[in-house]
Structures are given as C-alpha cells and as structure tokens.
Amino acid sequence: MCGILGICGQEDVAGELLQGLTAIQHRGQDAAGVVTLDKLFSLRKGLGLLSHVFGDVTPADLPGRCGLGHVRYATIGSNDVLDAQPIVANYPFGMAMVHNGNVVNFTELRRTLYDEHHRLLETSNDVALILYTFASELETKNLKALTPDDIFDAVTATQHHVLGAYSAICIIANVGFLAFSDPFGIRPIVMGRKYTAHGIEYVYASESVCLDFLGCERVCDLAPGEAIFIDTQQRIHRRICRQEQQAFCVFEYIYFAREDSIIHDRLVAHERLALGRRLAARCRARGLQPDIVIDVPSSSYFFAAGLSEALGVPYRRGLAKNNHIGRSFLAPTQETRELLVRQKLNPIAGVVAGAKVAVVDDSIVRGTTSKYLVTLLRQAGAAEVYFLSAAPPIRFPCVYGIDMSVRREIIAAHCSLDQIHEYLAADAVLFQELDDLKDLYKDLPCCFACFTGVYPTGVSAELLAQIEQERVCSMRL
Numbered sequence: 001m002c003g004i005l006g007i008c009g010q011e012d013v014a015g016e017l018l019q020g021l022t023a024i025q026h027r028g029q030d031a032a033g034v035v036t037l038d039k040l041f042s043l044r045k046g047l048g049l050l051s052h053v054f055g056d057v058t059p060a061d062l063p064g065r066c067g068l069g070h071v072r073y074a075t076i077g078s079n080d081v082l083d084a085q086p087i088v089a090n091y092p093f094g095m096a097m098v099h100n101g102n103v104v105n106f107t108e109l110r111r112t113l114y115d116e117h118h119r120l121l122e123t124s125n126d127v128a129l130i131l132y133t134f135a136s137e138l139e140t141k142n143l144k145a146l147t148p149d150d151i152f153d154a155v156t157a158t159q160h161h162v163l164g165a166y167s168a169i170c171i172i173a174n175v176g177f178l179a180f181s182d183p184f185g186i187r188p189i190v191m192g193r194k195y196t197a198h199g200i201e202y203v204y205a206s207e208s209v210c211l212d213f214l215g216c217e218r219v220c221d222l223a224p225g226e227a228i229f230i231d232t233q234q235r236i237h238r239r240i241c242r243q244e245q246q247a248f249c250v251f252e253y254i255y256f257a258r259e260d261s262i263i264h265d266r267l268v269a270h271e272r273l274a275l276g277r278r279l280a281a282r283c284r285a286r287g288l289q290p291d292i293v294i295d296v297p298s299s300s301y302f303f304a305a306g307l308s309e310a311l312g313v314p315y316r317r318g319l320a321k322n323n324h325i326g327r328s329f330l331a332p333t334q335e336t337r338e339l340l341v342r343q344k345l346n347p348i349a350g351v352v353a354g355a356k357v358a359v360v361d362d363s364i365v366r367g368t369t370s371k372y373l374v375t376l377l378r379q380a381g382a383a384e385v386y387f388l389s390a391a392p393p394i395r396f397p398c399v400y401g402i403d404m405s406v407r408r409e410i411i412a413a414h415c416s417l418d419q420i421h422e423y424l425a426a427d428a429v430l431f432q433e434l435d436d437l438k439d440l441y442k443d444l445p446c447c448f449a450c451f452t453g454v455y456p457t458g459v460s461a462e463l464l465a466q467i468e469q470e471r472v473c474s475m476r477l
C-alpha cells in the first residue's frame with residue numbers, strides 16, 4: 001500500500017505536493033519522494049516520513065509546474081532508497097512515474113523487458129516495470145507526432161503485459177500528464193481540479209482527502225482500466241483502455257483509506273458505520289450484551305459508533321491513544337508492533353473496570369495485537385472482553401500490494417475460529433459475516449480475495465507460492 005499524488009498547474013507545485021502528501025502519509029511511512037518538471041526533472045526522495053525526508057527542502061529546491069509525489073510502504077522489494085518513488089526515465093521521452101499496488105508477474109516481466117527491450121532494471125520496485133513497459137510501447141509510435149490515441153494504445157498494451165493491481169501517474173515531458181488504473185480497478189485513484197488566478201490545476205491522488213487539503217473539487221474516480229491524459233494545452237482526453245469486471249479492494253473501506261475520504265461516491269466513515277451496524281445484528285444473534293462499546297483507535301471509531309447506536313449501548317473511549325506513534329500494522333516486525341501498541345494505546349481503567357466491554361477493531365490479521373489488547377483490558381479491570389472484527393476472517397494472502405502475503409502470518413489461514421477464540425483469550429470473538437460484507441457492496445463489485453481465495457486477476461498456486469517466498473525473503477520477516 002502506498003500513496004500517490006500528481007499535480008499539473010500554472011505555478012510551482014512542490015509546496016502543494018508536500019501538503020497533499022501529508023494527507024496520505026497514513027498509506028506509507030517507509031519512504032517518501034517528490035519529482036517536479038521545469039526544464040529538467042528535480043528529484044528528492046529518502047527513507048522515512050515526509051517530515052524527515054523534506055525537513056530541509058524548500059519549494060524552491062523543486063521548481064516546476066508539474067510534479068509527482070509518493071509515500072511508500074514496502075511490501076515487496078527492499079526498503080532501500082533506490083526503491084523509493086518517483087522514478088525517472090529519459091527515453092523515449094523524459095518520463096517520471098509513481099504507482100500504488102503490486103505487479104504479480106514481476107519475474108516474467110523483468111525477463112521480457114531484458115530479453116526483448118534490453119532494459120535492465122536497477123530497482124526491485126515494480127513501478128520500474130510499469131514505466132519501462134509503457135516506455136517500450138511508446139517507442140513503437142511516431143515520436144515526433146505523438147497523439148493521445150498513441151498514448152492510450154501504449155497504456156492498453158501495458159495493461160495487457162502487466163498483471164496485478166496498480167494505479168499509476170506519469171509525467172511525459174513536453175507531452176502531458178497521464179493517470180491510469182489496472183483493468184480491474186483494484187487500487188483507488190481520483191481526479192480533481194482547481195481554478196486559480198493563473199488557470200486550471202489538475203490533480204490525481206490516491207484519496208480524495210488530498211483534494212480537500214488542496215482546495216480542489218473532486219472530478220471523478222478513474223474507472224477500471226481507464227486512462228486520463230491531459231495534454232500541454234490542458235485538453236483532457238479519456239479512454240477505457242482495457243477493462244475487466246471491477247474488483248475494487250474492499251479493504252480500502254475497512255482499514256486503509258482515511259475515514260474522510262470519498263471513494264466511488266461512498267464516504268469511508270459511512271461505510272464503517274454500516275459495517276458496525278451489521279456487527280450489532282450478529283452480536284444480538286450470539287446473545288452478547290456488552291455494557292459499553294469501545295474502539296481500537298483510530299480506524300475503528302465508526303465501526304464502534306455504528307455498533308453502539310444499533311445495540312443501544314453507550315460508546316466510550318476505553319483506549320487512550322498517543323497520536324505521535326506510527327501505525328502499528330505498518331511496523332516491520334512483531335516486536336516493534338507490540339512496542340508501538342503499548343506506547344500507543346493505554347486502557348482507561350476508570351472507563352472499562354467492572355464493565356462487559358465490546359472492543360471493535362477493523363480486522364484480525366496476525367492476532368497478536370488483538371490478544372495483547374484483550375490482556376491490557378483485563379489488566380485494567382474489564383469484567384468481560386468481547387473482541388469484534390469489522391472484517392470477516394482473513395484466510396488468504398493478498399497479492400495486490402497489502403502486507404498480508406505470507407500465510408503463516410495470517411491467523412485465520414491456519415486456525416479455526418475456536419482456536420482463534422482460545423488464542424485471544426477473550427470471552428467472545430466475533431467476526432463480520434462475509435455475506436453481510438458482500439451485501440453492503442452489491443452495487444460496487446469488489447475484491448474479496450483475502451476472505452475467499454478467489455483472485456480477480458487469477459493467480460496460480462505456483463505464483464502464490466512465489467509471491468509468498470519473495471515476501472519471506474524480504475527484510476520485514
């Protein structure tokens with residue numbers, strides 16, 4: 001999971017890029033980068049948070065009216081600055097690209113790029129595969145009179161070659177500003193615009209909160225397989241290049257996206273309220289009668305609010321959060337995650353002591369953090385602890401860029417629900433029902449592969465094993 005942002009306007013955009021990236025820092029904290037185009041590309045990237053990488057950078061260091069920004073969470077590939085984005089190529093045009101997602105046929109594509117196009121990648125990041133595949137397709141066109149159709153044809157060919165989940169933004173120097181999504185539309189990408197004293201500014205971003213921060217209006221989410229190209233005269237060209245049945249990542253609504261983002265016309269906060277209400281029905285069916293409902297801050301507030309309203313049980317803030325600690329799911333090792341959870345969350349004993357507490361989290365992946373929270377709440381005096389997951393049991397790896405690609409790290413992949421209950425040592429453990437989740441999204445075709453094992457792009461057992469092996473070999477384990 002990463003965050004991407006592109007801005008093309010009439011004045012220098014570096015300041016706005018940094019401002020917009022701050023709004024999506026939650027999508028990646030391993031590395032950050034910005035590239036702008038003036039006469040030349042100016043590129044700055046580094047490991048760590050935006051504030052760390054850009055602490056000593058002024059907008060004057062990154063001149064240009066068009067630019068890209070990226071915040072990275074490393075799932076595949078090393079956490080080396082070489083793998084940070086954006087990346088830049090100089091043939092057949094000066095080009096820069098950022099992407100969010102994961103390419104599943106990485107090995108095969110890298111071989112093809114070398115064997116057929118003599119391109120040797122210097123990074124293990126799959127944005128290089130997308131950029132060089134696209135560049136190789138552009139090379140076959142009349143470069144002196146490149147048309148929007150040529151660009152869309154090159155995107156279509158790229159979508160045929162590159163399998164997986166990706167949203168990408170690309171600057172083609174002196175040609176235009178491009179965004180496209182994979183044929184299934186798995187990862188989010190939204191387009192916005194703003195009218196300024198100097199003309200129109202166009203923005204592509206992972207989440208609509210970037211547009212809010214920048215004072216832009218939301219124009220549209222890109223459809224599956226769609227490409228939008230803005231030429232140097234600021235004319236907009238659109239085409240659905242290669243489209244399959246939509247399979248938007250439902251986990252964006254459950255966990256990844258900010259609650260103030262709107263994706264495919266659905267406010268994330270409202271989605272989470274609805275998921276909380278569905279949990280309430282399951283709670284009643286199980287005969288659970290909590291005294292209070294609490295959330296695991298911060299992504300679970302709206303689940304808890306929906307649950308509390310529907311049950312008619314008060315919501316309380318039962319876990320105090322230190323806002324200056326990073327997102328624990330994104331931490332590299334279990335040890336770091338536990339330390340972060342302890343530093344981040346402190347039970348408010350005066351609230352939970354003596355109460356039957358229903359604690360809601362977005363999901364249970366490894367189970368270790370959930371178990372730890374149950375222990376903390378008991379130590380704070382809770383009479384009973386019911387642990388509720390707003391997501392159904394995650395049983396299968398995600399191969400589309402979310403850090404759930406190693407089966408042995410996913411508790412429901414190898415434990416029954418009874419075993420999970422026993423492991424967490426809660427008085428009750430309750431998951432969202434998959435049917436309820438599917439019912440909520442009957443009007444928006446979504447990917448549910450981590451719950452069902454049915455991968456929208458099709459993934460063979462060999463490929464799954466290979467992706468898992470790559471992940472095992474990576475630095476996070």
Ligand code: SF4
Nearest residue numbers: 249398400447449450
């Ligand atoms: S497998 Fe799960 S996390 Fe991965 S894209 Fe599909 S819904 Fe999202």
